[in-house]
Amino acid sequence: MLGTSYFELAQAIYKATNFDDVVDLLVAKLPSLIGTEEAVISGTSPIAGVCSVFGHGPMKKLVQERTEVMNRLIGSHPIMNRVDFNNPGDLGFAMSDYVSPEEYRNAEFTRQVYGDKVSADVMFGLLVAGVRRKAYLTCYFSTEGLSVQARERFDAILLTVRGVLDRLEAYNVERAVRQRVFGASAPLAIFFLNQSSEVCPLNHAAVTFAESHWLPDEAVRQLTPDQTSKIDLVVDGAWINPVTADWRDVTLDLGAGASTIHALPKLSGEVILMIPIAGKDPNAEEAVTILTRRQREIMDWIAEGKTSAEAAIILGISPRTVEKHLEAVFQRLGVENRIAAMRRYLDLKRGI
Template sequence: MLGTSYFDLAQAIYRATSFDDVVDLLVAKLPGLIGTDEAVVMGTSPISGVCSISDHGRISKILREQIDTVNRLAASHPIQSRVNFDDPGDLGFAMSDHLSPEEYRNSAFAREVFGEHAMADVMFGLLVASVRRKAYLNCYFLGAGITVQARERFDAILLTVRGVLDRLEAHNVERVVRQRIFGASAPLAIFFLNQSSEVCPLNHAAVTFAESRWAPDEAVRSLTPDQISQVDKVLDAAWINPVTADWRDVTLDLGAGPTLVHALPKLSGEVIMMFPTSGHEPAGEEAVTILTRRQREIMDWIAEGKTSAEAAIILGISPRTVEKHLEAVFQRLGVENRIAAMRRYLDLKRGL
């Protein structure tokens, strides 16, 4: 049974309005709920390693003081060869599931980081799983023997927290994007950088920019490895905590020479990009210009019942190019298939 204490904590977490609120609840309430000596929330970055540790308790104090040692020895921790920490599964796991307390205490990691304060067992859970940030919930046990009830409560809280953090991240993205758009003194060209390192236009100003600067059948602009590295390095500093990011400026050439681009990373791995441009926002029938000329040509033929292959022959391009444009159309119209895209496209043409 999860018990009343679990539901009280779950309800408090559900009402939390920030990542820090969630952390405070976990480190204060979880030890009593599952019998752990200390709960620690640790944030990690693919570039800088462990980058944040919750500011509570003796173990967290040791970890903060030894953060350089933690990052230096993390790869040699004996559990790293037995668990994929990037994808450990939906539920939590205990270190004792994979190695003995003696093996852990005798490891270089435990000796150099904790010394005589090394715990007998640790439970781990992945709170945030993202390309750009991860966060783990670590519960340290002085004595061996984690109970079945402790595991059940840990897993239940873990799943609750994940849902709340997803909501908090989405709320933050909506808030800062809205502030940027409403606070702009000129129209903004809005793009997003997907996980394939492709820059895709999202609004009328961005499509107009792409049509004037990109090749006719360039549905997206692929970043070079150097550009990707530059963006990743700048955005690594954008995170206030593992679920909350703010804008960072990065200079990129998206077809018009070096341009200062406002960039906001998301946990999905995508990046929202904006920069001021001249022009005006479309209204009514003009809203269909959120698509490029080529994409409108393709959608006109799709609306006539043509297949991708038939549209490709008519337009003198390859079927793969047609499909790539259709992928961009789905993104810009917010749909998932060509039937929905056709309906939305026709509505836009009618000014609906």
């Protein structure tokens, strides 16, 4: 049985609001739950290999100090040819599932990375399975022979953490995009770069940009391999942790000459691209197309000083409907009340 301790840890992880909280819970609570000496989380990049190590114990320190050696010798890992580390499945697995303790201890990778601090057995689990970042949970055991209960609890926690980190990554992307859009001093043309190296317009300003600078039948802009590699290299350094990335600027020509483009990578492999457009948008209404027509009508009346009840009478709808629209407006504009919403709405209409 999983037991009370498991459910307490799972509940705490589910409530976590950032990656660091998840790490702290795992390294503090998981060892006693499954009988491991220490839990370590490592983040990997397709460009740099192991690039970040999280934890609080001596094994974390050792791995962090020997990351360069680990990346250099990863091809000689004792089970590298027996497990697809990029897609190991939904459950955790142990070193002893594939090699004997003696073979593990004598492997060059083990000797060079761990030296005389080699563990009797190790369990692995894939926490983040993104294209641009992966993260692994590694638990080190001082004794051989992992119990069935330890494996069950490890697998259950692994699945719980995966779901939470997926949610946090989606939230982090949404927040970063919202902050960039609403903090911009000029209109932004928004595109996304897919895994086929195609740049696709996402908003009205991007469509206008494409119509002005791309060929008439060019629905998407195909990047060259050099352009794609340049973006990949820049955004590889954007990750704060395996589920949180920040904006990076890259100079690129998308048809209007070389310009500075804001780039935000996603775990899926896609990259959000934003290009500041000089001057104000000639059509002010396009600046607030994140709101529906009805929501813009309501905000126009709110800006005139009308109450929800008065706006409801004017528009022929119920006050409750007005309030529901306002709740959606607050969320889309990233504000908490109608005064802030009104100010932000008017700024958007003016192209600020």
